[in-house]
Amino acid sequence: MPSLKYAYFPGCVAQGACRELYQSTQVLTQALGIELIELKKASCCGSGTFKEDSPLLEDTVNARNIALAEELNLPLLTHCSTCQGVIGHVDERLKERQRTNPEYVEQVNGLLKKEGCSPYKGSTEVKHLLWALVGDYGLDALQQKVTRKLAGLKCAAFYGCYLLRAQDHLPYDDPFNPRSLEDVFLTVGATPVEYVGRTRCCGWPLSSYATEQSFKMAGKYLQAAIAEGADCLVTPCPLCHLNLDSRQPEVEKVMGQKLGLPVLHLPQLVALALGIDPKQLGLDRHIVSTRSVLEKLDL
Incomplete structure (x- = not known):
């Protein structure tokens, strides 16, 4: 069986109103031999609302979340479609900006540095549990x-x-x-x-x-x-x-x-x-x- 390890981003809802999702994810991954390293210092992705006030805010908050996974040299795993969409889109956008507008990524990392956070490197992936099961673990x-x-x-x-x-x-x-x-x-x-x-x-x-x-x-x-x-x-x-x-x-x-x-x-x-x-x-x-x-x- 595959040996898999992820930086785990549970998100807010699974730790509150849908605690059973947090619980069942832990049980399932243990049964499959998938190791999760929970990102205890991660923050809410914003569920798409941060960008209504400031796209830079959404990018910076989630660049920090991704950087926490990069520190572990692991892909970031979430079991929330909304978190996947928000963080995954930020990751796509920042990777594109690294090629086309590196000054913007430097601005994001400058804000992270002020808070004592590691910089965003664009060195990992953001992956939903569904993609991990289908693409990494495999249906067979x-x-x-x-x-x-x-x-x-x-x-x-x-x-x-x-x-x-x-x-x-x-x-x-x-x-x-x-x-x-x-x-x-x-x-x-x-x-x-x-x-x-x-x-x-x-x-x-x-x-x-x-x-x-x-x-x-x-x-x-x-x-x-x-x-x-x-x-x-x-x-x-x-x-x-x-x-x-x-x-x-x-x-x-x-x-x-x-x-x-x-x-x-x-x-x-x-x-x-x-x-x-x-x-x-x-x-x-x-x-x-x-x-x-x-x-x-x-x-």
Whole structure:
């Protein structure tokens, strides 16, 4: 099996509102023999809001996060689509500026130096857990670790827009017709469900100022997945999880319909296929009960 090691950027949401994502990522990576060195000094990526005030602020904050991984000579790994999109895009932009506008990178590094931080070098990669599983660990190796095939479980992917569209170059997948999540589903024995909405925005960015519109977006895609027979949604983004799971009761009120569709984090699904006890994965922390998923798997 591959021997992999990453500088781990868990992000804010996984350490707060979606603590089960942090928990299940730890359990999954340990089971796969993947070593994570958590970047305890890292800061919030800004989830795309910093650039509204200052692109330089977004670049500097995230250049510092990347530099922390560079200090370890490791790729930066995150399990949050939003963090991947923001930090990955900053990394792309700064690498391009190193070629076309090195004075800008010097400005960023000058600000980092004032705070006693290491400079950004552009010497590493920013990688989502999904890309690490598909591209680094490999689906063949993952399949060898499966001890509990998720046969009969119908899974609908919800990628999240930042994972697909924030970066100019998307590794291991097609931003317009992605298949990596569906490939993971097949690898662990589950059945992928195709539906309208798998590559759309969940509506979370609108929720603070256009709440009803946000919930209508989420509700529309939940309805579409249910109509296609999905037993659950699976997302690699904790912000999508907040809108689709944590706020699903509010979404139901706006839609005037009971939905009750469980929403799993990617590492929870994969860990179940590795035979890990559901109690270790925080499946009891979800707002929408995951009991129907576990019953489908006879757990």
